[in-house]
Amino acid sequence: MTGSTRRKSIHIGGFRHANPIPNACRIGNLVMSGVILGRDAGGAMPESLDAQCANMFAHMKATVEAAGGSTDDIIKMTVWLKDRTQRGPVNAEWLKMFPDEHSRPARHTLAMDVMDGGALVQCDFTAVID
Numbered sequence: 076m077t078g079s080t081r082r083k084s085i086h087i088g089g090f091r092h093a094n095p096i097p098n099a100c101r102i103g104n105l106v107m108s109g110v111i112l113g114r115d116a117g118g119a120m121p122e123s124l125d126a127q128c129a130n131m132f133a134h135m136k137a138t139v140e141a142a143g144g145s146t147d148d149i150i151k152m153t154v155w156l157k158d159r160t161q162r163g164p165v166n167a168e169w170l171k172m173f174p175d176e177h178s179r180p181a182r183h184t185l186a187m188d189v190m191d192g193g194a195l196v197q198c199d200f201t202a203v204i205d
Contacts, residue, residue: 081102081103082100082101082102083100083101083102083142084097084099084100085097085098085099085100085101085106085108085138085141085142086098086141087134087137087138087141088116088137089116089134089137090111090112090114090116090130090134090137090138092109092110096109097109098111098134098138098141099138099139099141099142101142101143101204104203104204104205105201105202105203105204106139106142106144106148106200106201106202106203106204107199107200107201107202108135108138108198108199108200108201109199110197110198110199111131111134111135111138111197111198111199111200112127112130112131112134112191112194112196112197113126113127113128113129113130113131113134113194113195113196113197114130115130120192120193120194122193124161124164124195124196125164125167127164127194127195127196128164128165128167128168128196129168131168131196131197131198132168132169132171132172135149135152135172135198135200136172138200139200139202139204142202142204143204144202144204146172146173147178148202148203148204148205149180149200149201149202150180150181150201150202150203151180151181151182151183151200151201152180152181152182152183152198152199152200152201153182153183153184153185153198153199153200154182154183154184154185154196154197154198155184155185155186155187155196155197155198156184156185156186156187156195156196157186157187157188157194157195157196158186158195159184159185159186161195162184164196165184165196169182180200
């Protein structure tokens, strides 16, 4: 296989990167996302962390589904917060998406000093789609 047929770029409506990169990439059963921000469908960044988290998780769900999977296929998520002590809104969306404590992806939360355009949170994920 050539690289262009083996590797598939994943794009979703409602969230695009400013640079010429896809939302995620799939090779075989492995999907890795780029950074996912909490912008709304119109591209605006909400002021509240709650709204940004809701949008970010919705973009993550749309991305894994566009790759041919579901949120059940997500194996790892990394979250960057402007204020790492403010995990409440992240955890609220996490529990909505992954309610079964026996079937949740791994997650790591890091502090990030510099966020673009009013971002308070961002994430990326890895999924394995059977």
